Every structure is written in C-alpha cells, then in structure tokens.
Amino acid sequence: MTVYPINDYGPLMPGLIIGGVGIVHVFLAQFAIGSGMLLCYFQWLAQTGRSELARTFTDGFFKFLVLISFVLGAVTGVGMWLTTIQVSPRTIGVMVDEFHWLWATEWTFFCLEVVAGYCFYRYGTMLGNRARFRLLVIYATASWFSLFWINGILSWQLTPGDFLQTRSVWDGFFNPSFFPSLLFRTVTSMTIASLAACVVINVMPDLSRGEREELVHRAAHFLLPMLLCFHIRMLLKAE
DSSP states (O other): OOOOOOOOTTTTTIIIIHHHHHHHHHHHHOOOOOOOOHHHHHHHHHHHTTTTSSHHHHHHHHHHHHIIIIIIHHHHHHHHHHHHHHHHEEEEEHHHHHHHHHHHHHHHHHHHHHHHHHHHHHHGSSSSSSHHHHHHHHHHHHHHHHHHHHHHHHHHHHTTTTTHOOHHHHHHTTOTTTHHHHHHHHHHHHHHHOOOHHHHHOOOOOOOOHHHHHHHHGGGGGGGGHHHHHHHHHHHHHH
C-alpha cells in the first residue's frame, strides 16, 4: 500500500483554499469553453452576412479571452494541482492510477485547444472567413471535449456507481451523474460566455448605442438554454 505524506496548513487548506482556487479555475475554464461556441456563432454571422459587426466583436473578444482565460486559467490550474496534492494526495493518486489514459486524452484536447487559440490570436485577422471559422471550430470542439473527459473523472468522485463493484474504468467514467453534469456544465459555459460578451460589448470603443444593442441581442441567444433549464426545473418543482 502506498503511503502519501499529508501536510497540515491549518484550517484554511482543507476547504477554503481548494474551494477558492477551484471556483476561479472552473469559472475560467467554462468561460473558455462557452466562448469558443459563442465565437463560432459570431463568425458564422459575419461570413453569412447576417451581421456586419460580428467580425469586429470576434477579434476584440478573442483578445479578452486569451488574456483572461488562457493566462489566469493556466495559473489556477497549476494552483489546483498544488493545493490538492498537499491536502489529499491519496485521492489524486487514485484518480491518476485509475484514469491516467483518460486524463492523457483530456490533456491532448487541451493542448489542441491552446494551439488553435493562439493560432487564431496570432493569425486570425489575416485569414479569410472560412479559414477563421474552421480554426474557431477546432478550438471550440477541442475545448468541449476537454470538458467531456475531465467531467467523467470529476463526477466519478461524487457518484462512482458500479465502479465500486466492477473496478471498470468505463463504469467509473460513465457514472450516474456523468451526462447530467456534462449537460449542466455545457449550458453553464454558454451562459458565462454570453454574460461576459455583454460586458465586453459595452466597453468596446467606437460602437454606437444601436451597434451595442445589436451585438448584445446576438450574444443573449446563448442564454436561452439556461432559461429553458430554469423553466423545466420550475415545472418539475410545481409537480
């Protein structure tokens, strides 16, 4: 049996620091995922002639995305590993032992997400609409599949399901809360991206009030899945 050293840093480490770093990291990660979908939507609006302002927004918002999500997201991600292995190394050890290949798959998609993101940041303004759209689709797809794989590992901690009896990796990965949490995380990502886009639109220079309203209305389309979830919840609660 492997024995892991556990460090005690007082009352803050067990919950508050991990929770604080985790909340920030998850918020930034889901912001990046939803933003990829949102940017694909705006790029589609631009190249189909539905909005003349969509391309301007896409370029401006992506710079905001790279600065906030790529930089702070990477720092808080490292912070999550540092804090969790200090407080609960055995848990992290078990997760790595059981899901190392799935975790490697998630990291592969994360690397693709970062490469596609920085390529768009560097060359996006030089590309035509179709090339821009393809690059954004690669970024959005890679970021969502990064969520897909990490969601199974994290939800396993809460609802291991048949894994406790079978010790099967796939029973642990596709656990009882896998699909509900995947759906909720996806909808939450779209909501965060929509709200962040509304903030960015209102601080973008050289836009008239009418142009801001047009872009905000477009971004608000990504709030519809969350409104639908809320409506369904209220109906179920009424029953």
